[in-house]
Amino acid sequence: MGTETRQRQADRSRETRRKLMEATVECLVELGWSGTTTTVVAERAGVSRGAQLHHFRTRGELVAAAVEHLGAESVQHLKERAARVNGSTVAVVELIADFYASDLFTAALELWVAARTDPDLKTVVVPLEVRLGRETHRLAVELLGADETKPGVREAVQITLDLVRGLALANQLTDDGKRRARIVRHWATMLEDAL
């Protein structure tokens, strides 16, 4: 098999994986965890069950990979947007709040809640939660230009992330965007003083 053929196969394999993960996130957001079965995802992705099983052995593996993939994409997207804004604390906190109040949060929430009462799923999701949490904290420190050696700064960054998580949760059943914008702006002025 020539190099070119191997390359084409690798591309196709990556493309199949990507399709499956994107269909999984769509299913989680539209149908919730209970509606996100491997059959529904394969159909929506236009991928055969055999090809799906080759990439992801279980539903838990598929959904965790999908949320991790979306997490990595969202982080990239957030970094690009952050590079374009003026870098004020308000602008950065708004970006982080938007990052949370997104499909990533909704999909992750479905997965987290399902994992709470499913021990097998939990073993997959807990390490993912730790990785996403660390990555988000590191990113927030970087975007805010926060010096964590100064007393109180590490806590202020953590408050920012816990607050936007709470705000994202309040946005699940109804559109809480107006209230969220007001709270985010108010917190940003407090955070600026703390930094």
Added chain:
Amino acid sequence: MGTETRQRQADRSRETRRKLMEATVECLVELGWSGTTTTVVAERAGVSRGAQLHHFRTRGELVAAAVEHLGAESVQHLKERAARVNGSTVAVVELIADFYASDLFTAALELWVAARTDPDLKTVVVPLEVRLGRETHRLAVELLGADETKPGVREAVQITLDLVRGLALANQLTDDGKRRARIVRHWATMLEDAL
């Protein structure tokens, strides 16, 4: 039928209702929404399916009533505990954070997440979310002795509630108690200045 008999029947009816609601919360916490079927709840409560149907026509009605009942009990419990603490901002914020990081939050989270993708359930849950949100805000204002006519105070109270909601969510898969305690204490000092 004498007054005493009617009284006994009313007591028994209330008791049946209470048993069903308490079994529902236990089921939500242990088994999640998908495991909280009316059959499982009736069995656990030791109540016949007929008696259950007399009190709650649908699963959604039962679960929403159970979460509302637990909410009212938790508010009462929080008020009693608040009356016993010294009333410092730190102590009050700690009580509010404990109020959130509890079975009430876990049960409500199961219900909220299920309602997101279930339109019938959503019509029951959205008004409940509004009532619980208002009640919790009013209670926080009272316990903190906050004067919401002062600029920034209303926002600071809301930040408190959104923050403890985010912290409660971080506590679902792993015990986040130590980190939560540190964040809560730090926020309480910032809140004290804001009030």
